[in-house]
Amino acid sequence: MYDIIVIGAGPAGSSAALFAAKAGKKTLVIDNDQSITKRAWVENHYGVLEIAGPDLIELGKKQAAKFGAEFITGKAIKIAKAADGFQVEIEGAHYEGKHLILATGVLTDLAQQIGIETKPATEPRIKTIYATTPEGKTSVEGIWAAGTAAGVSVHTIITAGDGAKVAINVISEINGERYVDHDMIKS
Numbered sequence: 001m002y003d004i005i006v007i008g009a010g011p012a013g014s015s016a017a018l019f020a021a022k023a024g025k026k027t028l029v030i031d032n033d034q035s036i037t038k039r040a041w042v043e044n045h046y047g048v049l050e051i052a053g054p055d056l057i058e059l060g061k062k063q064a065a066k067f068g069a070e071f072i073t074g075k076a077i078k079i080a081k082a083a084d085g086f087q088v089e090i091e092g093a094h095y096e097g098k099h100l101i102l103a104t105g106v107l108t109d110l111a112q113q114i115g116i117e118t119k120p121a122t123e124p125r126i127k128t129i130y131a132t133t134p135e136g137k138t139s140v141e142g143i144w145a146a147g148t149a150a151g152v153s154v155h156t157i158i159t160a161g162d163g164a165k166v167a168i169n170v171i172s173e174i175n176g177e178r179y180v181d182h183d184m185i186k187s
Contacts, residue, residue, distance in 0.1 A: 001097065007110070008029075103163055116140050
């Protein structure tokens with residue numbers, strides 16, 4: 001049983017996984033390898049002069065894996081409530097987690113099968129988003145959403161920040177107190 005399952009390994013998903021794993025939460029990322037960032041050339045991501053989208057995604061995944069996040073390639077085809085959280089099914093396997101973070105980019109098809117409320121998007125070329133609270137909670141307790149699928153701008157720096165924000169909120173809920181992750185330079 002995972003503490004947190006993240007669906008999507010683009011900037012929002014990998015950022016969420018990075019914070020979750022670094023906080024010591026058993027974290028799984030399920031990714032279908034279809035992120036729109038894979039087609040991007042990025043020159044507006046703070047701290048990076050320029051980077052190809054696929055390289056940015058790989059860097060984010062490596063950062064999260066450094067702290068123990070596990071990654072599998074597969075398309076989440078079904079989400080169902082389980083005894084202590086949720087079961088996520090991919091072709092040929094299923095995984096259980098106490099909390100889910102949906103960082104599915106432009107795709108919100110999983111919402112209908114579990115009853116997550118959606119609403120029309122305001123971002124150009126994005127049709128539908130998950131309806132969330134400012135903290136990232138969806139209408140289904142225990143399921144959170146981050147990034148473009150949650151209504152933030154498609155820019156990688158913004159989706160990455162939103163993934164981090166949502167992860168911090170999930171971790172805080174799990175811990176029962178506000179979680180802060182701030183490292184200091186080692187002297």
